[in-house]
Amino acid sequence: MATTQLDINAVLPAEALTCQHCLARFEATLQAAPGVSQVALNPAHGVAMVHFNPTLTTADLLIQQARQEGRRLGQDYAHRVLPIEGMDCADCARTLERAVSGLAGVREASANFLGARLAVEYVPGETSIAAISRRVAEAGYRVSDPAAEEPSRRRRLSGDRATRLTAAGAVLVVAGLAASLAGAALPSTILYALAVLIAGVPVARKAWASLRLSHQLDINVLMIIAVLGAAALGDWLEAATVVVLFSVGESLEGYTVERARRSIRSLLSLAPSEAVLRTAQGEQRVPASAIIPGDLVIVRPGERIPADGVIAGGVSAVDQAPITGESVPVEKEQGDEVFAGTVNGAGVLEVRASRPASDSTLARIIHLVEEAQARRAPTQRLVDAFARRYTPAVVAGAVLLALAPPLLFGGDWSSWLYRALVLLVVACPCALVISTPVTIVAALATAARRGVLIKGGAHLEAAGQLRALAFDKTGTLTQGQLAVTAVTPLDGASADELLALAAAAERYSEHPLGAAIVRAAEGRGLTPSPAADVRARPGGGIEARIDGMLVRVGTRAFAGDGDQALEQRLAELEARGQTAVVVNAGGRTLGLIGLADQLRPEARPAVSALKAAGIATTVMLTGDRRPVAEAVARAAGIDAVEAELLPEQKVAAVERLLGRYGRVGMVGDGVNDAPALARASLGIAMGAAGSHAALETADVALLSDDLSRLAGVIRLSRATRRIIVENVGLALGLKLIVLVLAVAGAATLWEAVFADVGASLLVTANGMRLLRASALRNR
Numbered sequence: 001m002a003t004t005q006l007d008i009n010a011v012l013p014a015e016a017l018t019c020q021h022c023l024a025r026f027e028a029t030l031q032a033a034p035g036v037s038q039v040a041l042n043p044a045h046g047v048a049m050v051h052f053n054p055t056l057t058t059a060d061l062l063i064q065q066a067r068q069e070g071r072r073l074g075q076d077y078a079h080r081v082l083p084i085e086g087m088d089c090a091d092c093a094r095t096l097e098r099a100v101s102g103l104a105g106v107r108e109a110s111a112n113f114l115g116a117r118l119a120v121e122y123v124p125g126e127t128s129i130a131a132i133s134r135r136v137a138e139a140g141y142r143v144s145d146p147a148a149e150e151p152s153r154r155r156r157l158s159g160d161r162a163t164r165l166t167a168a169g170a171v172l173v174v175a176g177l178a179a180s181l182a183g184a185a186l187p188s189t190i191l192y193a194l195a196v197l198i199a200g201v202p203v204a205r206k207a208w209a210s211l212r213l214s215h216q217l218d219i220n221v222l223m224i225i226a227v228l229g230a231a232a233l234g235d236w237l238e239a240a241t242v243v244v245l246f247s248v249g250e251s252l253e254g255y256t257v258e259r260a261r262r263s264i265r266s267l268l269s270l271a272p273s274e275a276v277l278r279t280a281q282g283e284q285r286v287p288a289s290a291i292i293p294g295d296l297v298i299v300r301p302g303e304r305i306p307a308d309g310v311i312a313g314g315v316s317a318v319d320q321a322p323i324t325g326e327s328v329p330v331e332k333e334q335g336d337e338v339f340a341g342t343v344n345g346a347g348v349l350e351v352r353a354s355r356p357a358s359d360s361t362l363a364r365i366i367h368l369v370e371e372a373q374a375r376r377a378p379t380q381r382l383v384d385a386f387a388r389r390y391t392p393a394v395v396a397g398a399v400l401l402a403l404a405p406p407l408l409f410g411g412d413w414s415s416w417l418y419r420a421l422v423l424l425v426v427a428c429p430c431a432l433v434i435s436t437p438v439t440i441v442a443a444l445a446t447a448a449r450r451g452v453l454i455k456g457g458a459h460l461e462a463a464g465q466l467r468a469l470a471f472d473k474t475g476t477l478t479q480g481q482l483a484v485t486a487v488t489p490l491d492g493a494s495a496d497e498l499l500a501l502a503a504a505a506e507r508y509s510e511h512p513l514g515a516a517i518v519r520a521a522e523g524r525g526l527t528p529s530p531a532a533d534v535r536a537r538p539g540g541g542i543e544a545r546i547d548g549m550l551v552r553v554g555t556r557a558f559a560g561d562g563d564q565a566l567e568q569r570l571a572e573l574e575a576r577g578q579t580a581v582v583v584n585a586g587g588r589t590l591g592l593i594g595l596a597d598q599l600r601p602e603a604r605p606a607v608s609a610l611k612a613a614g615i616a617t618t619v620m621l622t623g624d625r626r627p628v629a630e631a632v633a634r635a636a637g638i639d640a641v642e643a644e645l646l647p648e649q650k651v652a653a654v655e656r657l658l659g660r661y662g663r664v665g666m667v668g669d670g671v672n673d674a675p676a677l678a679r680a681s682l683g684i685a686m687g688a689a690g691s692h693a694a695l696e697t698a699d700v701a702l703l704s705d706d707l708s709r710l711a712g713v714i715r716l717s718r719a720t721r722r723i724i725v726e727n728v729g730l731a732l733g734l735k736l737i738v739l740v741l742a743v744a745g746a747a748t749l750w751e752a753v754f755a756d757v758g759a760s761l762l763v764t765a766n767g768m769r770l771l772r773a774s775a776l777r778n779r
Helices: 020-031 059-068 090-101 129-138 153-158 161-181 185-199 201-214 219-232 236-265 361-374 378-409 413-426 430-449 457-463 473-477 495-506 512-523 564-575 603-612 626-636 647-661 674-679 692-697 709-744 749-772
Strands: 006-011 036-042 047-052 074-085 106-112 117-122 274-279 282-287 296-299 309-313 316-319 330-332 349-353 452-454 468-471 478-489 531-537 541-546 549-554 579-585 588-599 617-621 640-642 664-668 682-685 700-702
Touching (some): 020 036, 074 129, 090 106, 090 201, 129 201, 161 201, 161 236, 185 201, 185 219, 185 236, 201 236, 219 236, 219 413, 219 749, 236 749, 378 413, 378 430, 413 749, 430 452, 430 709, 430 749, 452 457, 452 709, 457 682, 468 473, 473 478, 473 588, 473 617, 473 626, 478 512, 495 512, 495 531, 495 541, 495 549, 495 588, 512 579, 512 588, 541 579, 564 588, 588 626, 603 617, 603 626, 603 709, 617 626, 617 647, 664 674, 674 682, 709 749
Parallel strands (some): 468 617, 617 640, 664 682, 682 700
Antiparallel strands (some): 006 047, 074 117, 106 117, 274 296, 296 349, 316 330, 452 700, 478 588, 531 541, 541 549, 549 579, 579 588
């Protein structure tokens, strides 16, 4: 179970940040504190952001440790994310935000009802988490313990006090109906009144809290006014039916929203709570949160890997689907990287931890997904702005409807008051407000489960609006590793002889070309002869003495002899986008070895799928030579190439595309292409599971090196947009129908409640269809 993180933003004195050495020492001091997972110092603004586990350290201890090192860490404000129970609608979230924001010492409060989280910025000297928790309780909700076990579905439904009161109210309404049919008018009225009192208790408490703490008319206030109005008119059956229907609807809405939350929360269960640690004293089981870099962890068959690390021993297939979305387990051996939350196959693995559990790839993904939930998409901001004006307008309309006809036209007071009460119920914007976020969160959860991390609704919407897509070449369209593609012997030598001789000279070379030649020789089962007097010639190649001969492997100028046939073969290889290496032994050119960075097998189908998804043009932006770039572009089906670009020239190329197409995406590795990724309308990082920098910098991160998911992201974005439009239309359409019927006197209170609750449930269910969406699946 992940622990809540506390982000302390502390103001640092300028003298602590005047030199890079001081800066590095100060950062190391903070990083060494127990429970600290990340430190970011900003010398320009004199600010430090320290992410730490509050169960292992506190802000006061960090301040004290800094002082012991001769540094001053002045605390300005703290940021805490609190899990909330009972917040099941957008109206609840707004009420809670206003209630907590009004507390002295609170700088800002932001409630995310789908994430069941409240983010609070506060001044520690002026208020505390205990005081904030009390204010949350006063508003009718509760701060839950993040370490507590999640309650079962049955316990949530049957054990909830509000649910029990609603059930009791429903029984009383049925009993009242039975008494009414039996002709017992007074007993039936008493039963209806009891139903109103019992089922209405939770609603009345929330209504009072909303009025007292946030001074706003939320749905609970409107519902209580409607119930009291019906009772004043003597229609106790209507009053009882309204409050019970509303309470049932609240319970059902809470249940459906909880389903959406569980789709995100399921990420938390991927990380095991315990790990088997090998120490000098033997093996011992410890909490996974206690793992530190350098620890040796034993992972048995079928167990989840508890921390990011490198395999120190053992061979096994690892199911990486929980992180990267790959459907087939990947064979892992000594030296390979593994991620927390992935599942070990049939072998026993020894994993050397490279990061603490709190800083694992999985932990960062969970943190970023939670942040993404809280970010409002443009459509959501538009809907929220409309809802803020909609409710006061309809309430004003209800007051006008109750007063104008009787006062101006002599209408019946009770009839027009009843119509106004129906209109008050229609004033609740719940279905409208929930229509967008539930859809976006479902889409984000689906993407995360399939190895695509989207950093919020705005980026999700942007993906569906792209018209052009720019690609880096190396490591994006290609595999990022050179391989031998052609062995061309000359002067009577055989292909194996040529490759073995080159591999003997390159055996200990660290150059990518040499490493590729050695791998190719090993792949053919060749055994290179021992080499002596090995010397690297910068810009030329490598030379060595093998079996008494001087062997040179490298460029035409270094190893070639100027032969016309050699020059022709070199030109042919380079025209195909390959790098040519000449092999010379004893002054005689034995042949050429062609090498190239191999195109990803899914690159061409992925580019075709992007065009089918509506991308108008694809462009490659690379620093590589033009012949190589054009060869790769032809093989991948890319429309245009800009080659031999420096990083700043890639940014300029993206700007030209923006000027022509408006919305442009950039696909790269998230580190080398960071400026171009940042300039594009949407930055997409490839293979981000192994790079924390890519996770942080990109708008969309493909956790595996699978280009085929790009078209899926665009399809998912468009499906999300389509469902949002459906939901907004459904919510507004039902409201409009009931509004017209209310003014005409053809709608009852319970029908209005039923329409309101029904609309909320319908838009929630419609949005949650994306949890089962197939858009991101490979096609």
